Amino acid sequence: MPTAAPIPTASPAGTAIRLRGVAKTFGKGENAVPALRGVDLDIPAGELTLLVGPSGCGKTTLISILAGLLSRDSGELAVFGRDLGELRRDALAAWRRDNVGFIFQQFNLVPQLSVAENVSVPLVLKGESVGAAVRKAHELLATLGLEGRGKSAPLKLSGGQQQRVAIARALIHDPRLLVCDEPTSALDAELGRRVMTLIRDRSRRPDRAVVVVTHDDRIFHLADSIAHMNDGVVDRISRGEHDSQPHQSL
């Protein structure tokens, strides 16, 4: 299995996620499809990292592995120093619950729950009471410009508002790792920029990291680093211009 040489990154806060020779193949025998062929990558802490590349290059597989949703076949993976491979299924679920925030491409907001209830889910999963979690959700929604919308049904909101609800849900339990899948695909350029700015601002702590899978080149300039994937490997890392100034809120 081909492995690329480690690609060093420069990060003052250190490495949040370290991958060495991570490989994953789906199917067996003649039907085997290698998705990752030995990924070497360091994702810096306190930064926003984009994963880009053509469709089918392994971005989704890679993001699933580093978020603890998928197991690797071989290689090494440490997320904030923790080897996820040594965790059993329930322990892995608990680790995700405590450490990872997700922003899905399709938002996955439950239409039968209110906006605030959707946002409160990670806290409820951590054992907080629904009442307290919903109160915190209302407060967070207010900081994201959704004051007074907590009781609304998610489907009554615009695409941009739904995306902000999804962001609130990903951030409410203050996760160390934020994993985003095409967060701007449904948004216009301006809204996409503002969403990404918000996400990037959240990464600016030494014990945090944000990884975004995207095809949207309109947001490339906001990244601290961009990992270019091709045919199951990271073949290049480019570092963007750092902008540590807080951005205008949404």
Place this chain on the structure above:
Amino acid sequence: MFRFAIKMLFGDSAKFYGILLGLGFASLLIAQQASIFVGLMSRTFAFIGEVGHVDLWVFDPTQSYVDEPKPLRATALERVRGVTGVDWAAPLYKGLLVATLPDGSRKVCDVVGIDDDTLAGGPAEIVAGSLADLRLPDAVMVEVGSSQQQLLFPAQLAPGAVPAPGQVFDPKGPKRSVEIGDIIELNERRARVVGLVKCAETFVAAPTVYTTYSRAITYAPPSRRVMSAVLVKASPEVDPMALAQRIKDETGLEALQPHDYSMRTLGYWMRETGIPINFGIAIALGFFVGVAIAGQMFYNFTLDNLRYFGAFKAMGASTWRLLGMVALQALVAGVLGLGLGLGAVSAFGLNAAGGKLAFKMLWQIPLIAAGAVLVICVLASMISMWKVVRLDPADVFKGP
């Protein structure tokens, strides 16, 4: 998360009401058909229950059910009375005879002849008149009940009046119910109504007419064997079961306690007729309709929510927690559907009470319906749970 599970269930109103209707309809069909079946079967031995204060029924050993005409010789009474431990024994006549009413119409009646001396075996509920009046000449007591079990007289004929010579009544004209003093003919012999009684609905659905045993056998077609059964009261210190065995041994007749006789009658109808099979098919149909409608709806409901369950799983919800959510949704839908169905059956039963429709909801029937709904919910949720267990949280990153 369980609160959210309930909100997810109630929030998808189209599917929720579909599941509710499916489960409600299934439990309705199961409980209603079972209640009608029990009601119908109870009527087969209702007469045995009407005859109170009796320890044993003695009858022909080949008789399968209470209405089967297998009469005994008159000597059977004395033979039974001769058995040690018998406190008293009374003859009973029971047979279908044709009654002719003043307007010329005819109606089959279930004539019961009870012991002249003790009047043992009399009706359980007397509406008007006195049982002792049966000792008057030509006296009969007639059932007033549902329309099927009632003798109806022309409305223009006053109670107790005899039609004038040549007076003709329109058979389709207005009717009134039987009253004390009315005259009927039983097998072309005069009978005068001296009392009105209420009886349990029977399988025969013919009005019951009580009279004395000696008079009943004059109404009945002449035969050497007319006695339907001997009613026996055991002496206070005698065990009825032991006495029944002694009567069997000494007389060669069958002797059973009322409950056992009822079960023998019930057993005949259960074994020899297609009634249980027909009702069983209807009940099974209710179950399968429930599985088909509610199960399918619930499965679709879970499928629709699978992406959200996937998101929850990705966010750290354990598989057990998600299974608990699905189980809770199934349980809530099941309880509400069952309540809806049983409520409808109860309303149906209350509406049917006292009417011609046989309906008897034993306490076991709601439990059976609950069990069936539970099985439907378990089946539906198990299939749904399988999808949740197999759900790969990484699927949430796949496209729409």
